Each structure stands twice: as structure tokens, then as C-alpha cells.
Amino acid sequence: xxxxxxxxxxxxxxxxxxxxxxxxxxxxxxxxxxxxxxxxxxxxxxxxxxxxxxxxxxxxxxxxxxxxxxxxxxxxxxxxxxxxxxxxxxxxxxxxxxxxxxxxxxxxxxxxxxxxxxxxxxxxxxxxxxxxxxxxxxxxxxxxxxxxxxxxxxxxxxxxxxxxxxxxxxxxxxxxxxxxxxxxxxxxxxxxxxxxxxxxxxxxxxxxxxxxxxxxxxxxxxxxxxxxxxxxxxxx
Numbered sequence: 723x724x725x726x727x728x729x730x731x732x733x734x735x736x737x738x739x740x741x742x743x744x745x746x747x748x749x750x751x752x753x754x755x756x757x758x759x760x761x762x763x764x765x766x767x768x769x770x771x772x773x774x775x776x777x778x779x780x781x782x783x784x785x786x787x788x789x790x791x792x793x794x795x796x797x798x799x800x801x802x803x804x805x806x807x808x809x810x811x812x813x814x815x816x817x818x819x820x821x822x823x824x825x826x827x828x829x830x831x832x833x834x835x836x837x838x839x840x841x842x843x844x845x846x847x848x849x850x851x852x853x854x855x856x857x858x859x860x861x862x863x864x865x866x867x868x869x870x871x872x873x874x875x876x877x878x879x880x881x882x883x884x885x886x887x888x889x890x891x892x893x894x895x896x897x898x899x900x901x902x903x904x905x906x907x908x909x910x911x912x913x914x915x916x917x918x919x920x921x922x923x924x925x926x927x928x929x930x931x932x933x934x935x936x937x938x939x940x941x942x943x944x945x946x947x948x949x950x951x952x953x954x955x956x957x958x
Contacts, residue, residue: 727798728890729806731795731810731895732810732895732903735894740785741783762872780849788819790940790943790944791894791944794944794946807884808824809825809828809903811829813831826876831867833846836866838863846867886913890916890917891907892917892918892920894920895939907931908930916933917931922938
């Protein structure tokens with residue numbers, strides 16, 4: 723039974739809550755050129771368009787509810803005797819609303835705002851606009867606190883520290899194509915840490931995992947957590 727588990731989650735964890743992935747054929751992402759709404763250059767060129775895109779995503783997020791997979795992970799994290807580090811590429815807050823704590827958001831959060839001028843962060847209102855002043859410096863330089871393409875993900879030192887202390891690395895609902903998150907399984911493998919992929923289908927890095935389960939997150943994540951619980955109660 724592993725005692726220190728690092729879990730990386732991606733868009734597949736929240737898809738069944740109604741939050742689309744990059745690869746949805748008719749989702750919100752398909753309506754925009756990502757270079758225009760998910761890069762610093764796009765924001766500099768048309769901040770109103772970028773804010774409009776993230777306002778729509780934020781509204782979608784706030785209306786969504788945690789699903790069974792979020793609740794299962796929160797319950798796992800709450801179990802005595804386990805150290806469960808939840809790392810997510812997702813910018814929603816569904817893990818927290820399911821009861822999880824200290825979630826590491828490596829790509830930022832829709833519910834947070836960032837001043838591009840002074841670096842101050844605060845809770846974002848439901849709707850943001852280019853003219854919004856920063857509460858700290860009063861400049862109209864506010865942006866979503868989201869890591870865009872070409873920017874460095876947050877908290878990488880903390881993620882790697884947790885990974886190298888772990889005795890199990892689990893990837894849930896990720897495509898295996900976005901780095902540096904996609905490289906964590908390789909780091910775990912080199913360090914001799916067992917790895918598990920829980921996904922709707924094999925990711926592009928599926929061959930790197932020592933074990934895998936495939937299916938909807940709301941089925942396979944609660945089943946895996948229940949399996950761990952059974953193993954923990956089994957006689958030694």
C-alpha cells in the first residue's frame with residue numbers, strides 16, 4: 723500500500739462535470755485561435771478578447787459541480803496515514819469544492835486575477851475587463867491568473883519535491899502532450915517510482931506507465947480509490 727502518492731490531473735478529470743477539453747470537437751476552445759487568447763502576445767494585442775474568453779470559461783466553471791472522481795480524490799487525501807499531493811493542470815476549482823486542500827495548480831486558476839504590472843494576485847470577480855484596476859498598484863494591467871503558452875508553469879519546485887518523495891505517481895485524465903507535466907511520468911520512472919495511468923484512453927505517453935486503467939473518470943477513479951482502501955484494510 724503506497725503511503726505517499728502524487729496525483730497529476732488533467733482535463734479528463736473535469737470533462738464529466740461539463741468542462742471541455744482542448745480536443746472537444748465543438749467546445750469553447752474550438753471557437754478561438756489559441757494564439758490570440760492563450761498567449762501573452764494575444765493579451766497584449768487584444769486584452770478585451772482575452773478577457774471575454776476567460777469570462778466565458780469562468781462562468782462555465784462556476785456553474786459546474788464536482789463529479790464522483792473529484793470527490794473520490796478528496797476522500798483519498800483526507801484518509802489518515804496517507805500523504806496525497808494533488809497536482810492539477812486544470813484551472814477550475816472543482817477539487818477544492820469537493821473538499822480537497824492544498825491543490826497545486828500548475829497552470830493557474832480561473833478564480834484568481836493577476837496584475838501584469840506589479841504581480842499582485844487576488845480573487846477574480848465573475849467578469850473581468852481590461853480597465854479593471856489592480857487593488858495593490860491601481861494600474862489597469864489585470865489579467866487572468868492563468869499560465870499561457872510560452873510561460874513557465876507554477877510551483878514546479880514543490881511538484882518535483884513531492885514527486886521524488888512519493889512511492890506512487892498517478893496521472894488522471896491527461897493527454898500526455900503538454901510539458902512539463904507530461905514529463906513527470908518519465909521522472910518518476912527514472913527514480914524507480916511505480917506509475918499508474920487512469921484515463922479515458924491511452925495517452926501519448928501510456929507506454930511509460932507501469933500500470934493503467936481506462937474508462938470514464940467517474941468510474942475508474944472511485945474504483946481505484948476503493949481498491950486502495952481495500953488494500954489498506956487487508957491483513958498483512
